[in-house]
Amino acid sequence: MAALEAGTSAPSFNLSSTPDQKVNLSDFKGENLILAFYPADWSPVCSDQMAIYNELLPEFRKHRAHLLGVSVDGVWCHAAFARDRKFHFPLLADFEPKGAIASAYGVYREKEGITERALFVIDGSGAIRWSYVSPLGVNPGADGILEALESIGSKPAPEPSKNEGRAA
Amino acid sequence: MSKLKIPITDRDHVRGAKDAALVLVEYGDYQCPFCAAAEARLRLVERALPGDIQRVYRHFPLTQAHEYAFPAAVSAEAAGVQGSFWEMHETLFENQANLGPGSFETFAVELGLDLDAFREAFTSDAVQNRIKEDFRGGVRSGVNGTPSVYLNGVKYEGPLDPDVLIRLMKAA
Numbered sequence: 345m346a347a348l349e350a351g352t353s354a355p356s357f358n359l360s361s362t363p364d365q366k367v368n369l370s371d372f373k374g375e376n377l378i379l380a381f382y383p384a385d386w387s388p389v390c391s392d393q394m395a396i397y398n399e400l401l402p403e404f405r406k407h408r409a410h411l412l413g414v415s416v417d418g419v420w421c422h423a424a425f426a427r428d429r430k431f432h433f434p435l436l437a438d439f440e441p442k443g444a445i446a447s448a449y450g451v452y453r454e455k456e457g458i459t460e461r462a463l464f465v466i467d468g469s470g471a472i473r474w475s476y477v478s479p480l481g482v483n484p485g486a487d488g489i490l491e492a493l494e495s496i497g498s499k500p501a502p503e504p505s506k507n508e509g510r511a512a
Numbered sequence: 513m514s515k516l517k518i519p520i521t522d523r524d525h526v527r528g529a530k531d532a533a534l535v536l537v538e539y540g541d542y543q544c545p546f547c548a549a550a551e552a553r554l555r556l557v558e559r560a561l562p563g564d565i566q567r568v569y570r571h572f573p574l575t576q577a578h579e580y581a582f583p584a585a586v587s588a589e590a591a592g593v594q595g596s597f598w599e600m601h602e603t604l605f606e607n608q609a610n611l612g613p614g615s616f617e618t619f620a621v622e623l624g625l626d627l628d629a630f631r632e633a634f635t636s637d638a639v640q641n642r643i644k645e646d647f648r649g650g651v652r653s654g655v656n657g658t659p660s661v662y663l664n665g666v667k668y669e670g671p672l673d674p675d676v677l678i679r680l681m682k683a684a
Contacts, residue, residue, distance in 0.1 A: 392657035398576045400651065430576045485514070485656035 347450040347462055347477045354379075354466045355448035360419050361434035367412065369470065376409035376496060377466040378489055381451050381459040383480060385417045385425035385435070393461075393483040398431050400486055407493035408468075412436055415459060416443050451477060465492040514654030514667040518570075523642075525569050525597045528558060532566035534681045537662040539572035539650040542584035542604040543611060544658045549672075551605040556674040561681055569601060571646040572658050580611040583634075585643045587616040590633035594625050 348355075354377075356369045369377075380397065397404075397411055404411055413435040417425070422435040438445045443459060446452035451460040463484060465474040474492035478484035516537055520526065538554070540547040558565055571588075573581035584604050591600030603619045604611070620630040633639055650660065654667060661668045664684065670676060 395574045395577045396651070396656065399574060399647065403648070403651075432576070483656035485654045486651045487514070487654045490651065 345447070345450050345452065345454075347460070347475050348464070348472055350472055350474050352472045354464065354470050354472050355445070357436075357445045357448070359414070359436040359438060359445060361412075361436050362423065363419050367434055367436055369466075372410055372466075372468075373470070374468040376407060376468060376493060377464075378404065378409055378411045378493075379414060379449070379464040379466065380411065381414045381446055381449070381462040381464075383456075383458040383461060384415055385421050393485075394431060395429060396483075396486055398429070398433065400490075401432055403490070404493070407490075407497060409465075409493055414438050414445065416446070416457065463489060465489060465496070467496050516662040516665045516667075517652045518649035520568055525592060525601075526566060527598055528566040529563045530566070532564055534561065534565045534684055535568065535664055536565060537568040537570065537665075539570050539646070539653075539655045539658060539660040541571075541573045541578060541581045541658040542588070542601075543578035543581040543608060544574070545608070547659045548605045548608045550659045550661075551602070553672050553674045553677075557677045557681070560674070560678045565681065570650060571643045572650045572655055572660065573643065573647065574658065580615075582643065583613075583616060584611055586634055586639055587619065589639040589642060590630050591620065591623065591625060593633040593639070594629060596623055596625060599623050 354369060358366050358368050361367045382393065394413060401411065411433045413433065415435070416438050418439045419437045422437055426435055438459065442457065443452040446459040449462070449464060451462040453460060461478040461480055461482070461484065463476045464472055467473050473496055474488065476484060476488050520535065520537065536554070538550070540550070554567065558567060571585040573585045575582045588597055588600045588604060591597055600619060600623060603623065607615065607619070617627065617630070620627055653662070659672070661672065
């Protein structure tokens with residue numbers, strides 16, 4: 345399974361962020377979106393990765409970008425994890441059917457039942473502008489995300505037609 | 513492989529040999545236990561290679577995870593205004609378990625700093641901005657956790673083991 349690449353339009357999703365809240369791709373129309381898939385709550389590498397993103401939220405906001413973390417963990421697990429780490433961004437539960445959204449983005453690891461450690465930067469028209477899959481145990485940092493956001497800032501978003509997104 | 517994107521300049525905290533063959537840049541957090549462990553090991557490396565190594569420290573405080581990481585970095589900078597950056601740096605790591613609201617001024621007094629000047633620097637925009645600048649620069653260079661170490665401008669992903677580092681540096 346290969347991760348969706350720049351130029352593809354982002355598959356829609358509607359996932360729970362808390363027991364009574366859902367988050368939709370369409371909620372972010374006109375804004376940039378960072379989707380950070382990670383294998384599991386509580387595992388050491390993810391935690392560092394998310395801690396750095398947590399620090400960078402103001403920087404992301406400067407680029408009109410919102411951040412969403414996604415894993416196959418359930419909402420209660422996410423709630424405990426986010427509270428423990430003081431995260432100020434939503435964690436989405438790709439929980440039922442398990443990994444469905446990760447599969448749509450091409451980053452589900454069927455065998456292990458977890459998502460890849462993968463990043464997608466999506467522009468305001470819903471086009472993927474950059475994607476990256478990191479080796480599972482390697483924290484990809486944030487330099488790639490910031491470069492992708494800058495490139496969106498300097499190039500106009502592609503026409504909102506269904507194809508021909510531009511490679512970032 | 514990530515490269516150091518922010519060159520070393522006069523603004524950096526640097527110690528060791530001036531034109532050293534080996535330049536080690538660390539992005540760290542004073543409340544990170546791995547950084548405290550790394551500090552002791554890096555000092556062994558510095559001692560083993562006198563004259564050959566230059567050390568640079570930049571701030572990468574994970575403020576949401578570590579309550580005192582930012583004020584600790586501010587303390588180091590405020591001490592730096594009085595020429596005592598590295599003394600405060602070492603004090604902070606050595607006393608990591610005791611970092612807290614009252615601790616920073618106590619350290620300043622123990623280091624013989626002018627407390628009024630320390631307080632003034634502590635709240636100055638220049639000091640606060642500099643730490644944020646370090647953080648942003650670290651992100652640009654691919655810092656993905658603390659400590660992140662760059663050897664001669666290239667991110668080092670191996671173990672922070674003094675023997676390994678010394679061997680590696682002697683071979684460089």
